Amino acid sequence: MPDSTPILGLPYPTPDDSVDVPRDVKALADKLDAYSSIRPPLVSSLPASPANDQEALVALEPPNAYCVARYVAALGDAAKWIVIGGGPIARMPTLNLALTTADQILAGTAVTLAVPGVYRVRLAATGISGASQPGSGQFTLYKGGVAQSAPVAFVAMPAGYFRASGETEVLMTCAAGDAFDARGKLTGASQAMTVSHAILEFWPIRFGP
Numbered sequence: 001m002p003d004s005t006p007i008l009g010l011p012y013p014t015p016d017d018s019v020d021v022p023r024d025v026k027a028l029a030d031k032l033d034a035y036s037s038i039r040p041p042l043v044s045s046l047p048a049s050p051a052n053d054q055e056a057l058v059a060l061e062p063p064n065a066y067c068v069a070r071y072v073a074a075l076g077d078a079a080k081w082i083v084i085g086g087g088p089i090a091r092m093p094t095l096n097l098a099l100t101t102a103d104q105i106l107a108g109t110a111v112t113l114a115v116p117g118v119y120r121v122r123l124a125a126t127g128i129s130g131a132s133q134p135g136s137g138q139f140t141l142y143k144g145g146v147a148q149s150a151p152v153a154f155v156a157m158p159a160g161y162f163r164a165s166g167e168t169e170v171l172m173t174c175a176a177g178d179a180f181d182a183r184g185k186l187t188g189a190s191q192a193m194t195v196s197h198a199i200l201e202f203w204p205i206r207f208g209p
Contacts, residue, residue: 040068045176046081046115046207047071056081058115060204065089067204079117079173079208088122088201089113091182097195099127099137099186103147106139106198109182116176117207123151123182124167124199130192134159137193139166139184141200147183155193163196171205 004011011027033039040055047056050071058067058081067086075082093108106125113119121141129135139153155166182200186193 044114046209050081055084058086058204058207060086060113060115061089069204069207075206077208079206081117081207083204083206086204088203090202091198091200093198095195095198097184099184099193099195101186101189103140103142103183103185105142106182106184106195106200109198109200110179111181111200111202112177112179113174113202114176115204115207116174116209118171118173118205120169120203120205121151121172122167122169122199122201122203123153124165125153125155125182125184125195126163126165126197127155127157127184127193127195129157129159129162129164130194131161132159133190133192135162135164135193136187136191137166137184137195138187139182139198142181142183144179154187159192167199174202175209 003014010031013024040057042057044059052073054071056069058069060067067083069081069083071081089111091109091111123139123141125139127135127137136156141148141151150170151168153166153168155164157164182198184195
């Protein structure tokens with residue numbers, strides 16, 4: 001009777017099998033056609049009982065953010081799905097927001113994660129100083145309405161409508177349903193800054209509860 005390869009389970013005939021080339025080729029073709037690593041299934045949540053080396057096309061935020069992840073059972077913690085391709089969840093609003101000394105939400109930066117795991121979070125902002133006042137601003141990531149210790153980006157420039165940007169990145173372990181936004185404020189009195197652009201990106205690294 002036919003045997004199969006030890007890793008991919010691909011069927012092949014043994015010397016004792018009857019000669020039937022169309023049958024054997026079809027058995028191999030059917031197996032390859034269903035193999036998930038060649039055609040990863042589209043999922044919105046991680047499979048409950050994955051096999052080692054199983055792959056999935058993960059819908060991070062349809063229709064704009066997808067990635068391909070592979071399950072590696074040998075990893076030492078719960079985040080065993082390694083992201084092997086894809087892009088970030090991104091927010092890049094154009095703003096015209098005059099900062100104050102209290103944190104203000106940068107409109108258009110809200111993100112709610114659907115898939116738990118480890119993400120590289122990038123926060124950046126561009127500001128313009130006042131005509132006669134220097135600009136010094138701080139930009140902070142908030143989760144569930146609470147300021148996070150990182151990432152925090154700083155922007156500083158002299159008076160005279162100067163433009164400057166600041167950015168920072170940090171690795172974060174996030175749960176499904178975590179809600180984020182970016183906020184900005186002036187860092188001192190006698191300052192003036194208008195935020196023109198902001199960027200908040202979540203690059204997936206590994207998935208898992």
